[in-house]
Amino acid sequence: MAEQNNIDDKNLDPVPPREPAGEELDAASKSLSEALRISFAILKVIMVILVIAFLASGFVTVDPDEQAIVLRFGKIREAGLLDPGPHWVFPYPVDEVIKIPVKTKVNLSIDSFWYFQTKQDILANRRPRVRPGMGLRPLIDGYCLTRSEKDAEATTGSDGSDYNIVHTKWQLTYQIDDPDRFFRGVHVREIKPGDDYFDVITGADGVKPLLESLFEDAVVTAMVNYTIDEAISSRSVIPNHIKRLMQDKLDEIESGIKVESVQMTRSEPPVPTRQAFEASIRASQKSQKEITDSKTYATNTLNEAAGPLAEQLHAALKSETLSEQQENVLWEDISGTARERMADAQFYQAQVVETAKANADYLQRLLPEYRLHPKLVIQKLYLDAMKRIYENADEKFIVQSTESAKDGEVRVMINKDPSLKSRKRKSQDSSTEGN
Numbered sequence: 027m028a029e030q031n032n033i034d035d036k037n038l039d040p041v042p043p044r045e046p047a048g049e050e051l052d053a054a055s056k057s058l059s060e061a062l063r064i065s066f067a068i069l070k071v072i073m074v075i076l077v078i079a080f081l082a083s084g085f086v087t088v089d090p091d092e093q094a095i096v097l098r099f100g101k102i103r104e105a106g107l108l109d110p111g112p113h114w115v116f117p118y119p120v121d122e123v124i125k126i127p128v129k130t131k132v133n134l135s136i137d138s139f140w141y142f143q144t145k146q147d148i149l150a151n152r153r154p155r156v157r158p159g160m161g162l163r164p165l166i167d168g169y170c171l172t173r174s175e176k177d178a179e180a181t182t183g184s185d186g187s188d189y190n191i192v193h194t195k196w197q198l199t200y201q202i203d204d205p206d207r208f209f210r211g212v213h214v215r216e217i218k219p220g221d222d223y224f225d226v227i228t229g230a231d232g233v234k235p236l237l238e239s240l241f242e243d244a245v246v247t248a249m250v251n252y253t254i255d256e257a258i259s260s261r262s263v264i265p266n267h268i269k270r271l272m273q274d275k276l277d278e279i280e281s282g283i284k285v286e287s288v289q290m291t292r293s294e295p296p297v298p299t300r301q302a303f304e305a306s307i308r309a310s311q312k313s314q315k316e317i318t319d320s321k322t323y324a325t326n327t328l329n330e331a332a333g334p335l336a337e338q339l340h341a342a343l344k345s346e347t348l349s350e351q352q353e354n355v356l357w358e359d360i361s362g363t364a365r366e367r368m369a370d371a372q373f374y375q376a377q378v379v380e381t382a383k384a385n386a387d388y389l390q391r392l393l394p395e396y397r398l399h400p401k402l403v404i405q406k407l408y409l410d411a412m413k414r415i416y417e418n419a420d421e422k423f424i425v426q427s428t429e430s431a432k433d434g435e436v437r438v439m440i441n442k443d444p445s446l447k448s449r450k451r452k453s454q455d456s457s458t459e460g461n
């Protein structure tokens with residue numbers, strides 16, 4: 027019973043009063059407002075960071091070998107090109123920066139005029155095999171025509187001769203010289219994300235087809251002005267001609283591309299006629315070598331004969347208008363073996379004159395004696411002459427003639443000891459050295 031009373035007492039305790047519903051709503055609104063305020067603050071910070079990051083993405087760096095074009099809403103900005111260094115532009119999609127390597131040289135191989143080779147031939151670096159009846163295969167072999175051989179001025183074959191065929195390989199080296207003109211004048215496909223602009227413009231979707239077409243036209247135009255011998259042997263004249271034609275065409279279409287060089291890497295006659303052409307080239311080279319050697323020999327001979335004035339003296343001797351005084355001046359200035367020969371001739375002349383004078387003086391002194399005793403003088407002259415003769419003889423034979431030996435026969439052995447002459451000369455030389 028007591029437990030029951032306790033329960034009733036608990037149930038009879040007064041219940042605390044509840045807060046009104048409006049106050050509960052004010053607390054919730056305050057919490058929501060605080061949460062929104064914090065969220066907006068965080069959002070503002072994020073927006074500021076995004077704006078800063080967006081603006082910072084406008085900083086670009088142009089490499090030393092590049093220039094950049096700025097597109098604003100897809101059109102080239104009038105401010106001009108960006109030079110190497112750091113720059114700031116409006117980020118994409120307002121501005122778009124296209125970097126073009128203006129100092130990079132690109133090599134493009136042109137094999138349009140080369141004969142067909144299988145993969146095995148290319149790997150082995152060998153020519154196609156010549157088969158009986160093999161001729162030009164225009165559907166698969168590349169070639170170009172050269173001028174007629176008969177007439178150096180003929181370029182249409184009007185003299186009745188045929189054009190010749192030659193196979194050639196080329197290498198074109200170019201670079202983008204004017205990025206603005208290049209971007210305006212040359213069509214390049216749209217750059218996709220991840221694509222390298224330089225790889226695109228130099229590839230099959232860029233300028234490669236254009237350059238190949240223009241180069242082939244230039245080769246066809248130039249080659250008909252040269253013979254096949256010039257086409258095979260030339261390494262500068264024809265490439266320079268093609269380079270000029272190529273550059274003129276690129277400038278005409280305002281491509282902004284500069285041709286750095288054109289090289290003919292290989293040139294060959296048609297495969298079936300290769301051996302004949304090689305033999306002709308060898309003969310031509312030998313002929314040129316012989317001509318060069320002959321001219322060199324002639325020049326050296328003239329220089330050895332008369333020195334630097336040899337050719338001038340040779341031409342002067344043939345001239346009929348040259349005075350004797352001018353000719354003497356040339357003779358005085360010559361050198362070489364001609365000068366030596368002239369000196370020897372002058373010495374010999376002087377020697378002959380002096381000998382003649384000495385003989386004349388001797389005879390003048392002998393004349394009075396001859397008038398007094400002519401026989402004695404003649405005998406003396408005879409003995410002196412015989413003495414000189416016997417002194418120069420290697421062997422002497424004295425035959426005493428007698429009256430009893432009238433019908434006698436004298437025999438002289440002519441096959442004497444050959445060492446007698448050499449021994450005599452040695453004795454004479456030794457006596458000369460001793461003196």
